[in-house]
Amino acid sequence: MKNLEKACLWLVYLAIGLSLTTPLFMGNGFFFPFITTKVLWFRILVEVMVLAYLVLLALSDAYRPRLNKTTIIFTLFVAWVVLSSALGHSWNISFWGNIERGEGLMLWLHGWAFFVVLASVVRSEKAWKGLFDISLGIAVLISLFAAGQALGLGVLLNTSGSRADATFGNAAFLAAYILFHIAFATYLFMARASKPLRIYYGGLFALFVWVLVATETRGAILGFAAGLATVAALYIWINRGNRRVMRLGLGAIVGLLVVGGGLFLSRNQPWIQNSAKLRRIVNVSFSETTAQTRVATWKAAWKGWTESPRNFIFGVGLENFGDVFDKYFPPTIYQDAGSQVWFDRAHNLIFDRGTTTGIVGLLLYLAFLFYPVYASLKRASQNSVQRHASIVFAGLAVAFLIQDLFVFESITTYAILFFTWAYYASILAASDSERTVAVPRLTGIAMAVIYAAAFIPILWYVNLLPASANRAAAVAGHSNPQEDDFFTVVDRYKRSIEPDTYGRQEYRVQFIDFVGQQLANAGEVIGQVKPVLAYTDEQADEQLMEYPDKTKNYLVAMRNYNYTFAADPKTKIERLNKALSYFPKLQVLSPTRPLIWQEAGYSELYLYRNLVQSNPEEAAKHLENSENYFKKALDLNPAVVESYLNMLMLYANAKQDGKFEPYAAQMRQDAPRYQRLDYLYQFYNMAKNNTSIEWINYFTGEIIQQDPEDINAWIDRALSFAYLGNRKEALAAAERIKSFGGDYIVQADKFIENVNSGYYEKNKPN
Structure with a gap:
């Protein structure tokens, strides 16, 4: 039995150590490769860990689950999430989550099991320090990868723009992960007496801060500054009789204010503007698209959360934020066809938790984050190592909260969060008088046997079968429609x-x-x-x-x-x-989403086209409906250029070109982006495909202003002037065409002859 106990304990520790490698995993052979691989790896390890732990529990009372307030609060939160999801909009989605995020109740149940096992098995400060060292080693590998990206080493994975994201696929997720490891390095710097080790941890601190800046994640950088200020303030408070510590703490806070304020006040200086990273970090404005989108999303979340007492208390269930967002969709975030218009997260901890789990879920989650901080600070006077740890991890909690007000969590964030807060439950916030959960020997054996019997089916249905389908989706998604057979x-x-x-x-x-x-x-x-x-x-x-x-x-x-x-x-x-x-x-589910009105407008317009010859009376009704739907989309957000394209298409199809004139005037005022060449060519082609002479003339004029060497625009502009009877401008355009030389001279001379004869005026297209 002792050998079995040792083997199971070794397996638990092995699974814990391997779980810390979760951020390293990614694979292009999977659909959503940065998430799926990590989720599958973490879940499988937790399932193995639980099997080994249940055997330990059956063998010895030494591994009973610890009944402390941190564990109780987390258990209550997970139980509440189950309830709110059961009462929510879609239990299936709440339970399994989706592929893009890999969360749902499935993640929270695995996370809870991971947390309980860690808090119950890893009970010594020495063991935790060893685990922190392992995690730091993995973070170093990730940081070196990120550094290579930031320095432009082409052999590495491309980043999301200029921002380092390492193996995370998202710079904000990397930044959140790095915040935890800044805290680990700081704590171990204070806990280790060895000078070489202190130099090592100090070097890690500097590396991680550099990587944090390289992510250009403003919320995380602000959180880091707030965390430092919190650490300084707590040292001042706890050592309020020690003038030296108070001076150092105040100096740190003042230094942060000076550096932060100086950067902000210098944001327009060349040395800031010439650095892409500093420019992005310092230039914070509510007028930029990202800020406006965030605020609009939070407003939509608040409307949905407070829509009814039930929503406010219970929320709409995990993974159902998109329902609320759709119902109160902010039209201003839809700017063009490439806009991100499907939000499944509020990008804010308060609104994400509040909307999906209600006020009770939000308060329980905040209690899970901050009760152990409070409890550990109360015990901070017991010894210097614990005092340092309590203060450093309090700073981490503040940093995590601040950055989480602007982003959302991912599997990498949750895994390191559960790991760190298990340390709170096991060591920092543990009470000397806490009890364990009594598990009778027969009950423990029964639990182990039942779980062992269910282990393979769980592994198959939760991980292996989904992985197989996921890989098939990735293969299909990687297909090249131009080269691969359609049926294949x-x-x-x-x-x-x-x-x-x-x-x-x-x-x-x-x-x-x-x-x-x-x-x-x-x-x-x-x-x-x-x-x-x-x-x-x-x-x-x-x-x-x-x-x-x-x-x-x-x-x-x-x-x-x-x-x-x-x-x-x-x-x-x-x-x-x-x-x-x-x-x-759709009108009920998302009445303010311009896309639904556009799509209905297309349906009605296609019906008009197909009925105009056989049933003109019916066709006219569809044309009117299409016009109304396109107008509604435009009214929801007059800044969207595509809405004006739809109006031109509608009127050009109906041979009612003149009706577009007031929309062209509105477009010039409300959607000046239409003057981008790519948009102008879309209008030009739309007018040309529908033989809309007036608008061919108008948009070729706009194009030529920006690209005077576009010969095709000049030719169509000359023709449009000729068809409209404006011979003077047609002849002037012809002379300009001659300047292109070659065959254009002969063609222009023939055109001039036809203009002077009135040929084009007599043969104007209908």
Whole structure:
């Protein structure tokens, strides 16, 4: 039995150590490679750890779960999250989470088990110091990777822009992780007496601070400064009779204020503006897009959270923030087709926790974060090492909270958080009088046997089967539609969709979008494609049956029918009406989202095009509906250039070009970005494809102002002047075309001859 106990204890420690390597894992063979690999690794390790721990619990009372307030608070929080999710919008999504985040109750249950095992098994300061050292070693590897990115070493993984993100795929996640390791290095610097070790930990502190700056994550840098100020203030308070310590503490606080204030006041100086990193860190403005988007998202979250007493108390359940965001969608964040418009997080701890778990969940989570800080500071006078640790980790808690007001957590954040707060529960905030949970020997044996029997099925259904489907989705997503056979790619997607596991919602969306992109504008399809189209329709329907209150699912289904309505001439009208059948539900789920009004406008416009010859009266109704829907989208946010493109398309299709004039005037005032060349070419091509002479003339003029060497714009501008009867300008444009030389001279002379003869005025296109 002793050998079995030693083996299980060794296995627990091995799993703990390996769990600290979670941030290192990433793999392009997975869908969402920066998250999926880490989530699977962490979950498998925790499941193995729990098996070994339950055997230990059956063998000896020495490993009973410790009943302290930190563990009780965390247990209450997880229990409350289960309740709020059960009462929330979608239990399935709350339980499993999604692939992009890898969270849900599944993560919290694993996190709770991880926390309880650590707090129950790792009970000595020496063991914890060893684990901190292991974590620091891993953080060094990650930091060196990040440093290589920041220094532009091309052999390393590309970063998210100029910001270092190492193996995290997101600079903010790396910054949060680094904050913890700054605290670990600081604590061990104070706890170790060896001078070489102190030099080592001091070097780590400097490296981590450098990496923190390299992430350019302003919230984390602000949190770091607030954490330092907290540490200084606590040293002043605890040593208020010691003038030397008080002077040092006050000096540190003043130094932080001077450095921070100096950087902010110098933000317009060349030495700041010439450094991309400093410029981003220091230039904080509520007028920038990121700040405006954050504030708008928080407002939407607050509206949803306070919508009803039930929402305020219980929340809408884990992973259902998107429902609230959709219902109170802030139209201002939709700027163009590339805008991020699907938010599943508020990017703020208060609103994320409050909206999804209610006020009770929020308070319990904050209590979990800060009760152990309070308890450890109360015990800080017991010995100098614990005093230093309590103060340093209090600073970490403040830093974590501050940075979490601007971002959201990920698997890497949660794993290191649960690890660190288990140290609180085990050592810093532990009470000498705390009890353990009594587990009778037979109960312990039964738990171990039952879990051992369930271990393989849990491993399969929770990790291995989802991993297989995930890899299939990644293979399908990596397909090249220009090179790979269409039906081969479809089969690849089927291999990800058909296994009965979580993640299908996201895989289906990818598949439906793939088919839509391939068939849009393709017209009638060959017979072999029609079964694929029917299968795609089935997937859209199944998606709605499984998740009937998700805005994105209805919009995806609507787009599916809009994109593919022409695939079968016999069902064109039926498919467009099917698309419109989703619109009433979308108006309820997300009434202020411009995209739903645009999509309905497209459906109505396509119906107009297909009925205008056979049933002009019915077509006119669809044209009016399309106009109203496009207007609604424009009214929600007049700064969106695409909305004006839709209005031009509508009126050009209907041969009512003159109706676009007031919108052109509004566009010049409210959407000046239309003057970007890429937008101007879209307007130009739209007008040209619909033979809208007046608007061809207008937009070629705008293009030529920015690119006077665009010969095609000059030719179409000359032609438009000729068709409009403005011979003087047509001839002037022809003379400019001659300056391009070569065959253009001959063509221009022929054009001038036709202009003078009145040819173009007589043959103006209808």
